[in-house]
Amino acid sequence: MKKLNLLLTMLLTLTVILSACGTNGDSSEGQKDCEPDSSAIKAGIVTDEGGVDDKSFNQSAWEGLKAYGEEYCLDKDEMYGYAQSNQDSEYESNLTRLTQQDYELIFGIGFKLKDAVQTVASQNPDTKYALVDDVAEGDNVASVTFKEHQGSFLVGVAAALKSETGKVGFVGGIDSPLINKFEAGYVAGVKSVDPSIEVDVRYAESFSDAGKGRQIAKSMYDSNVDVIYHAAGGAGNGVFTEAKDIKAGDSEANVWVIGVDRDQYEEGSVDDSNVTLTSMVKRVDVAVQDVIKRTIEGNFPGGEVLEYGLADGGISVADTNEEAYTDEIASKVKEWKEKIQNGDVEVPQTREELEGFVSNLE
Amino acid sequence: MKLQKLTGAWIPVVSIIFGLLAGAIIMLLFGYNPLAGYIALWNGAFETPYFTGETIRLITPYILSGLAVAFAFRTGLLNIGVEGQVLVGWLASVWVGTEFSLPMAIHLPLAVIVAILAGGIWGFIPGYLKAKYQVHEVIITIMMNYIALYSVNAIIRNVLTDRDDRTENVAETASLKVSWLSDLMPNSNVHAGIILALVAALFYWYFIEKTKYGFELKAVGYNPHASQYAGMSVKRNIMLSMAISGGFAGLAGAMEGIGNFGYMTLNNGFTNIGFDGIAIALLGGNTAVGVVLAAGLFGVLKNGALNMPLSAGVPHELVDIITALIIFFVAASYMIILLRHKLIKLYTDFKNKSKKGGANK
Amino acid sequence: MDYVIEMLDIRKEFPGVVANNNINLQVKKGEIHALLGENGAGKSTLMNVLFGIYQPEKGQIRVQGKDVNITSPNIANDLGIGMVHQHFMLVDTFTVTENIVLGSEPKKGLKVNIEDAEKEVKRISDQYGLKVDPKALVRDISVGMQQRVEILKMLYRKADILILDEPTAVLTPQEIDELIQIMKSLVKEGKSIILITHKLNEIMSVADRCTVIRRGEGIETVDVSQSSTSELASMMVGRDVSFKTEKTEATPKEPVLEVNDLVVKDIRNVDMVRGLNLQVRKGEIVGIAGVDGNGQSELIEAITGLRKAESGKILLNNQSIMNLKPREIYNHGLSHIPQDRHKYGLVLDYPVAENMVLQTYYQKPFSSKWSLNFKEIYNHAKRLIQEYDVRTPSESTLARSLSGGNQQKAIIGREVDRSPDLLIAVQPTRGLDVGAIEFIHKKLIEERDKGRAVLLVSFELDEIMNLSDRIAVIYEGEIVADVKPHETNNDELGLLMAGSNKKEGEA
Incomplete structure (x- = not known):
């Protein structure tokens, strides 16, 4: 019995070690066949608690940043890198850390880093910072x-177009002005x-408690909601x-899920089908690359709001799931998109604005 | 070879060395340079005055949450609710700091005291339920953590602000930031709370070891039956212990509220200050000195570890394993004591055998 | 091949102490060999050496005539030596059989073959008349049964030499008789038994030979049939011991404790004390005799304020103390030597000195407004340690590391020193050796002679008969008889305790 336990423990340990090896890929990418530009x-990001594999905006x-590195043929940690925060109190440390390691442009990813970015930026006027969100x-x-x-x-x-039950759902992270913006726009749509x-x-x-998210989803789907x-x-x-x-x-x-921040098509794949209807794609990657480019060109938008x-x-709105996201839906979405761009529709950003918006509809 | 002299204070040191060795082996296995890794760890915690300041800032609430857990533990109670008591104390200190305008001599002490009281009340409730209705404190304190988390969020959102995600900054008069410390470690968030934390540790030692109240609390912790037979009130001591434990935790919250941040945001989840406090208390053997040292170890490891991915390229996941290993080895110093016994025995056996020259058989 | 076990010139040292100094022990095949000594004399150390838990510094061990080197309990097991410890090593939630096979499970592939094991356990149990149910859960069976499971465990592992460490300490008188029968049948089947004990009666009734150890030295090995309890006792203690405590006739004065129509419920809300009346006067020892579970605990707990009394009266010096807090009652002049010194009497992880102020730590001079005055506490302890002959390396030694007798002396010192008007002693000599018993009995009589009222509760009739000036027999929560010790005998008391008096009264 004891020997068996030992064997199992050893096997388990081995598995853990091996699987950890598997994730070690990106640090040994091998030689590059190009010259750094x-x-x-030198640009870096400081993530919030999600980390760079949160399948969401930190990852984005x-x-x-990685795309920038590849484009300019740079080495990770030499010219670009990230610092992951595990607690609110680590934002400032991490921003300062990157600053002291001579990063020239540092992104704070997420509204929770606002205070930290402001504090560190005022302490280090010679370094450039960008706050996302x-x-x-x-x-x-x-x-x-x-x-x-x-x-x-x-x-x-x-x-609304996909729903058959006449009931849809919204699951927010923390009830805060930023997420209320998502809520207001969605309900208005x-x-x-x-x-x-x-x-x-x-x-x-919570932005991290998957169990909580699942619980809410279950109770929603149970009460006839079909799109969340x-x-x-x-x-x-x-x-x-x-x-x-x-x-x-x-x-x-x-049952359908609408993803957020990135195209979450992969997250929805189950057997042959996929539950991801579409995703509200927020191209943080595009913004990051854009700010870096502007800075290289000497046009760092300091003090500005992009x-x-x-x-x-x-x-943008993802259309990866062609089966679910029908042409009919796509064309309707396109119609509304034009209306927004034309200024025909003013999308509400807060609950108050939403109330006004909805009462105008009736 | 004086193995016999390897006692007391040396054992934790040896434990840390063992932990570092184990971490080094892990790093080697994955193809990273352990020396670079540990230099990065050290630099991350102490390279510049800024990082030293940040390390001290991190240690401050750890000392207090460790003391909170340890205090209840001395009365035989497992206060898993330090986490919630920290949140409540944090909120209370920020509330006083933002809502009142008073001279510093009143404002700052008031914020600190209200935080202690808030944490104390939050700790007293499970103590009361345990004493009166024999409900196990572990269950209640866990639940009280969730109540604290969501209530605090609701209060920030609806009472302290108008649906905002963070409070105002606390007034200067209620801030623990002091210029001489900040000048010593420029730009860092180090604050006078470290002094409060050390005073709290001193108070803990005096209260537990020297006062008649501490005598009672410990007696109840060691043997509630005998304490009751000796005329002590077990119930009263349980309530008192949980309230004081919560007070330490509330003070830990104030460290974040009016020390480090100066405000409070909606919490996405637990701060882990309280949960780490459990490990710190056990690591420190529930003594004041032990808790301060263990909090120091935690602070240095946590802050230094942030530097390992950046300076040595060691991935976060691995860093977590390495720091956990170091803590594990310190916690397992019992094993090292055992190993020492074996070594001594082996040595003396060998000596005896060579003396007898095998004539015995 | 005369001896199955020979331990020759065994010496075992611990830092600062010689626990065994050149001890010899020779056990014949098929005998019950008693190992007699006071608490702390070195009996357990010697047996732990034999069982491979300690290695001796010097000496030889022979099993069945062969030199052996026992470095671990596993080797001892292989040599056919089995040990039943004082504290059982059983898993409560496992069945008897599961406990017995634990560690050497019969396998059927990867599965434990429990059916075969059960049959084997049943067979061994029948062979030696152990009457153990192989399928019962350990937590459901009595302590006596659990002990038999431990014995079975050894037999299942084919042990020929059984070491029993103070086996009767945890048993009721009836269970002791049964154990003696079991031991005799084991010997009849060819097993040898080493019996560690300090109870002389047991040795006289069951052992063939006896080796006496005193303070780490082997004193003598004697044939029990050629010896007597008093001879054994003086060998063990090193001086003559009197079993009959000398005392003068009591001269009781005014009543100190008066209990009238007392009703107390237990935790299940059942009346355990039912309208009890009792009086204890200055200068007398009143012994409460009775079978355990007839309301003794509830009575004492109600008097000391540890349990709520439902109705009735409890007067101490003519003042009602009913349902006051324990501390208030102590301050009215009551001291309590509780029944289980480990559970109720001491904080084992506190130093001796701090245990000696467990009730009074908050009073002057031990405490000022806030802090304790350790100097006074330690001086107080020093005095008590000397007065009450508590053998401890120092006042700061943890109570845990004292022997049972010294722990009890520390408690008695603490309680008596408070000069109470009423001293309650519950089972004050339980598990102690004759030397300590003698000392404690003397102290209780001394207190009586100083004019204190003493209330003694004991399940040992000899103790009650020896010490009491009056015996109150408790049966089903009532005092059913009040007799003088010289006007009664054990048989009569036994009948009273079984409720004969009450039945007559009702009839």
Whole structure:
């Protein structure tokens, strides 16, 4: 009995070690067949608790930075790199760390880093900083925001068209002004198609607790909701898990998830089908690359607010799931997209604005 | 070879060396340079005054949360609720710091005291339920953590702000940031809370070891039956212990509220200050000195580890394994004591045998 | 091949102590060999050497005539030596059979073959008359049964030499008789038994030979049939011991404790004390005799404030102390030597000195407004240690590392030193050796002679008969008889304790 236990423990340890080896790929990419571009700058990102593999905007930002590295033929950690934060209190440390390692442009990813970016930027006036998702003050800070409400409006339209039960859901991360923006746009989109559709809005009070996300999704699907849009980061992964679970049990089930930040098509794949209807894609990667390019060109947008939206491709709606995201839906979404761009529709950004918007519809 | 002299203070040192060795082997296995890794760890914690300051800043709440867990533990209670008590204390200190405008001599002490009281009340509730209704404190404190987390978020959102995700900054008069410390370690978030934490550790030692109240609390912890037979009130001591434990935790929260951050944001999840406090208390053997040292170890490892991916290229996941290994070896110093016994025995056996020259058989 | 076990010139040292100094022990095949000594004399050390837990510094061990080197319990097992420890090593939630096979499970592939094991356990149990149910859960069986499981475990592993470490300490008188029968049948079947004990009666009734150890030295090995309890006792203690405690006639004065119509419920809400009346006067020892579970614990707990009394009266010096807090009652002049010194009497992880102020630590001079005055506490301890002959390396030694007798002396010192009007002693000599028993009995009588009231609860009739000036027999929560020790005998008391008096009264 004891020997068996020992054997099992050893096997388990071996597996852990081997699987850890497997993830070790990107540090040994081998020789490059190009010369680093001399005009490149040293750029880095500081993530929030999600980390660079959060399948969401941290990952997106890192992908943008990696794309920059490849384009300019740079070495990781030499010319570009990231620092991951595990707690709120680590944002400042990490920003300072990168600053002291001579990074020239440092991105703070997520609105939670606002205070940290402002503090560190004021302490280090010679370094350039960029804050993603919120507006920070300071001449050496560029603020990058997205018109998430517009994208959310469009996926709301898609959800309304896809729903058969007349009930759709929204799962937010933390009930805060930023996520309320997603909520307001989404609800407005749904109601614009059919004001009678009910929207079940709930918050996981977490961006990381997948269990909580799954629990909420379960209760929503149980109460006849058939499409859920999540803006909950890691907690949203739980929504996918629940939907896939239902789908795996009954391939005819009509359950859909709308992803956020990145195209979450991969997250929705189950057997031969896929539960991801579409995703509200927020191209943090595009924004990151854009800010770096501007800086290289000598046009660092310090003190400015860069707002990315539908027009510049900073916000888009994914159409990867061709089977579910029908041409009919696509053309309707396109219609509404034009209306927004024309200014015919003013998408609400807060709950108050949403109230006004909805009452105008009736 | 004086193995016999390897006692007391040496054992943790040897444990740390063992932990570092184990971490080095892991790094070697994955093709990283352990020396570079540990230099990065050290530099991450102490390279510049800034990082030293940040390390001290990180140690501060750890000392207090460790003391909180240790205090309850001395009365035989497992306070898993330090996490929630930290949150409540944090909120209370920020509330006083933002809502009042008073001279510093009143404002700062008031913020600290209210935080201690808030944490104390949050700890007292499970203590009361345990004493009166024999509900196990572990269950209640875990639940109280969730109540604290979501209530605090709701209060920030609806009471302290108008649906915002963070509070105002606390007034200067309620801030623990002091210029001489900040000048010593420029730009870092080091604050006078470290002094409060060390004073708290001193208080802990005095209270537990020297006062009649500490005598009672410990007696109840060691043997509640005998304590009751000796005329002590077990119930009263349970409530008192949980309340004081919560007070330490509340003070830990104030360290974040009016020390490090100066505000409070909506919490995505637990801060882990309280949960790490459990490990710190056990690592420190529930003594004041032990807790301060263990908190120091945690702070250095946590802050230094942030530098390992950047300077030595060691991935985060591996860094977590390495720091966990070091802590594991310190916690397992019992094993090292055992190993020492074996070595001594082997040595003396060998000596005896060579003396007898095998004539015995 | 005269001896199955020979331990010659065994010496075992611990830092600062010689636990065994050149001890010889020779056990014949098929005998019950008693190993007699006071607590801390070195009996357990010697057996742990034989069982491979300790290695001796010097000496030889022969098993069945062959020189052996026992370096671990496994080797001892292989040599056919089995040990039943004082504290059983059983898994509560496993069945008897599972416990017995634990560590050497019969396998059927990867599965444990429990059916075959059960049959084997049943067979051995029948062979030696152990009457153990192989399928019962250990937590459901009595302590006596659990002990038999431990014995079975040894037999299952084919042990020929059984070491029993103080086997009767945890047993009821009836269980002791049964164990003696089992030991006799084991010997009849060719096993040899080493019996560690300090109870002389047991040795007289069951052992063939006896080796006496005193303070780490082997004193003598004697044939039990050629010896007597008093001879054994003086060999063990090193001086003559009197079994009959000398005392003068009591001269009781006014009552100190008065209990009238007391009703106390236990935790299940059942009346355990049912309208009990009792009086204890200055200068007398009142012994409460009774079978365990007839309300003794509840009575004492109600008097000391540890349990709520439902109705009735408890007067101490004519003041009601009913349902006051324990501390208030102590301050009215009551001291309590509780029944289980480890559980109720001491904080084992506190130093001796701190245990000696367990009730009074908060009072002057031991404590100022806030902090303890360790100097006073330690001086107080020093005095008590001397007065009550507590053998401890120092006042700061943890209570845990004292022997049972010295722990009890420390408690008695603490309680008596508070000069109480009423001293309650519950099972004050349980598990102690004759030397300690003698000392404690003397102290209790001394207190009586100083004019204190003493209430003694004991399940040992000899103790009650020896010490009491009056015996109150408790049966089903009532005092059913009040007799003088010289006017009664064990048989009569036994009948009273079984409720004969009450039945007559009702009839």
